[in-house]
Amino acid sequence: MHTLTRSSIILSRNYNIFTARHVFFAGDLQDSLPGFLKTAQSYAHTQQYHHWQTLKPFFNKRIYYNLITTTEMLKYCDTLVYYWTKNKREANFQLKNILSLLPIGSDIFIVGENRSGVRGAKKMMQNYLNLKKIDSRCRCSLYQGTLQLNPSFNENSFWNQYQIGSIILKSFPGVFGFSGLDAGSQLLISTFKNNMHGKVLDIGCGTGVISAFLLSISPQVDLTLTDIHAAAIASSKATLLANCFPGKVYSSNLYSNVYDRFHMIISNPPFHSGLKTNLDIAYKLIQDAPKFLYRNGELRIVANSFLPYPKILDDTFGNHQIIVNNQSFKVYRSIKI
Template sequence: MSTLSNPSQVLVRNIELFEQQRVLVAGFSDDNFINELYEAGASQVTAFGLDYHNHKHVTKTLKHDNAKIQFGAYFENPQQHKWQQLILYWPKAKQRALYLLANLLPHLETNAEIYFVGDNKSGVKSAAKLISDFCDKPVKVDSARHCALFRTEYTKAAPNFDKNQWLKTYQIQAADLTVNVTSLPGVFSHGELDLGTELLLENLGHLKMKRTLDFGCGCGVIGTYIGLKRPGIPLELVDIDALALESTRLTLAANGVEGKVYPSDGLSDIKGKIATIVSNPPFHTGIKTDYKVPEQFMSTAPQHLMDGGQLRIVANSFLRYEPILKQYFATTESIIENSKFKILSAKT
């Protein structure tokens, strides 16, 4: 993405606010704002994000060695700097906003300035209620591009971040096995087994004892179930979201299952050939059905599969994935379908 996102444009309109400041940026977009922030005179910049696509883009285009980019579930501040300013791109999920604030507020100076920016539909206007224990009432600084920018001051110290307060642990009955699950806020199917994944686990078929990938792993239920069902299977689990990856690591550990967990932007970070890819792939951009993401996934999957390799996915019944699969795979098959979901298999 070469142009600035709408929230970044609003920030650039007010870039003078960040001159000669040590600035912490959270939830940043896949654009050039971090470079613009540094070039406008910020004395020190660290950007912390949960989205691997955005992280890869910003890291690749970063022009300044002194600007630091972090991707992960927990913010790291090895030099124990206290930051003068925080810019938070407001996420649509309220629990994610609270999680980011819990991570970052303890690293701010007393009376540090906090700026919230976000789309008007993102819930950024609700920030006042969420931060009232630690900050003054936010004041609107600017409004443009259907976005708003608010400012407040950090007046009361927040407690040190405790990840255990954010973890949700529970058990699910997946087909014929019990799986212990740990998940962090905003991860798909947080707190329960969704019906689509349940149908997929009941209809995995025979899995070869070869390299198997859980794509878009969420909290790791699919991959963990496979590891329990087929002990010793070479298992890999990928996602674009840092909290999903951390949830997956914890879920695997809770069940004594071994697997390689790592971030991937689509399938672009997968090296070598896979025997089986299993997934409950995302199909939303915001609240709208968007075929671009699943089509990108399905069109590139054959490049990563061995000869005779299989892609097995679950999809909502209304989604028209069959024509896409037939375009890129040698054979396709509908395994089972009910009123809400269907299981599709495609082989190279």
């Protein structure tokens, strides 16, 4: 995360704008520029635990990781720099949260890659500020405006709820599975049997859908759910609560906060970082899994059929099996010998 994203490159070209400002950075903070861009004082908020880990050495106590931005976080700030997220609903949630708290007259900067939909920021925020493009480079755009009206913000109005069979799913914007059950997770769920038991770790839990289905047929399973996304943590907790299911839910960058061993690790691992394909997360999930499994413990993951996971599974475990597959996805199982 030391290589600058295109969004940070365009911000660094305009560094002189920020030198006398008290800047609040938020949104998709994928690199360390917010930590070393020269300002009068910098603060940051992220919903992504791994971004918090990267930026914490630069900010100390002036960076916050949680779902919601609060008045206390913003009380010294006169400028917002928002890195546009690839999810429009998530951007709307985060921007309305922050703009509802900043004083009228605050300067607002929004930056993002054009293909991420950043052009839509002008229309989305038109009732609160008049954004104008002030720079464009590397297929990125930087917009500036002055806050004219505080939007109303109620986090509860952003919940999405839907039901699959008897299971209630709850989700905030930006969480994988927000609108419904994806085909990969559905295939993974189809491999679960009644009366499974033992300790199970669900990595990248999202809405909590995979764990909820497992608990619905095997209520004796001892489940732990982790994710890097604060909105996913809140969503999984709400899903378990709505179904009266037990389970421990907490933030972790893969295994960074995991201190236990399990009989099974389950996951539908991401293969994108922002807008780019990136297999590093899935590879690390696989390579480190044996440290967190009991002997004869199992890693079970679902992946797009074209992804090259068999070799890394064999290199790590010495074995792999395809439990089920279709035209698009495969469910792999590897056993710690």
